[in-house]
Amino acid sequence: MSDALRNADNYCYRHPDRQSFVLCQRCGRTICPECQTQAAVGVHCPECVREARQSAPRTKPRIVSAMSSSSDKPVATYALMGASVLGFLISLISGTAIYAIAYLQGSVAVYPWTIFTANFANTSFISVLFNLLALFFIGRTLESMLGRGRFLALFFLSGLGAVVATELLGGAVVGASSAIFGLLIAMFVIQRNMGSNNYGLLILVGLYLVYSVVVDNGAWVGYVGAIVAAALASLIFVRTRRISQVQQQRLLLGGLGAVLIVIAVAHALV
Ligand SMILES: [Zn+2]
Ligand SMILES: [Zn+2]
Structure with missing residues (x-):
């Protein structure tokens, strides 16, 4: 990694080797998952937590604060993994039950x-295994870098991108793998913004796309949609990093989601 590209703002101020997108709500400095303590709004860094404790007496029992400070656990990733397993179990019930949760053109x-x-x-089984592994290895990292809310927004925006592409261009059913493609692309965009060029991720995505065009005939449409939506969401993340841009970031992400939903609905109804 070149030092010229490396921006200290993208690294935990207490652990300069750890990349993160999460800022302390109080002082605005970047903090890694280990340094985050859940506050009423956003997270706080250890220094701000100490200052706040000194100015206000401890009101909660120690056990409660110990539990609420566990914001470093990637609970959103684990919840998505659980939902993926549930989706697979539904497909085992009957071959048609899956159509109540998968997306087809017009669904x-x-x-x-x-x-x-x-x-x-x-x-x-192969599909659920691939998705669980991808979530476990990429989801946890992204969730700790982006924070829970942004990570979930990225995941569902990727899925919406896949839905819109399938809606407009036809193609196969949208399933769980599409959003995973979005996560891979987001990882690439975010790491690139932080000064590292992880072309391995692009090669992986490219190879899988070629494979799905040749073998899967149709699923690639959803993958491409997820990639485009995730790239847009990632650009929003890297362009609105300052604490003063929180509102702007929410509006842009919400706007992107709304536009995707409107396109899908409008196309399906006409
Ligand atoms: Zn702070
Ligand atoms: Zn740290």
């Missing part, structure tokens, strides 16, 4: 929830 008109549940539709 939004009949089963509107599928624009979100498609992210958990696994139709084979």
Whole structure:
């Protein structure tokens, strides 16, 4: 990694070797998962927590503060993994049950929830295994770098991208793998912004895309949609990093989600 590209703002101020996107809500400095303590709004760094404790007496029992400070656990990733397993179990119940959660062209008109549940539709053991491994290795890292809310927004925006592409261009069913492609691309964009060029991720995505064009005929449409949506979401993350831009970031992410949902609904209804 070149030092010229390396921006100290992207690293924990207490652990300069750890990349992170999460800022202390009080002082605005970057903090890694280990240094985050959940506050009423956002997270606080250890120094701000100490200062706040000195000015206000401890009101909660020690056990409560010990539990609430566990913001370093990637609970969103584990929840998505659990939902993926649930999606796979549904496909085992019957071959058709999966269509209640997967997304087909026009699904939004009949089963509107599928624009979100498609992210958990696994139709084979290989598919659920691939998704669980990808979430375990990439999801946990992204969640700790982005924070829980941004990570979940990225995951569901990727899924919406896949839905919109399938809606507009046809193609196969949207299932759980699409959002995973979004996570891979987000990882690349964010790491690149932090000064490291992880082209291995791009090669991995490229190879899998070629494979799905040749073998899967159709699933690649959703993958490409997820990649585009995730790239846009990642650009929003890296361009609105300052604490003063929190509101702007929420508006942009919400706007992107709203535009995707409107396109899907409008296309399915006409
Ligand atoms: Zn602070
Ligand atoms: Zn740290």
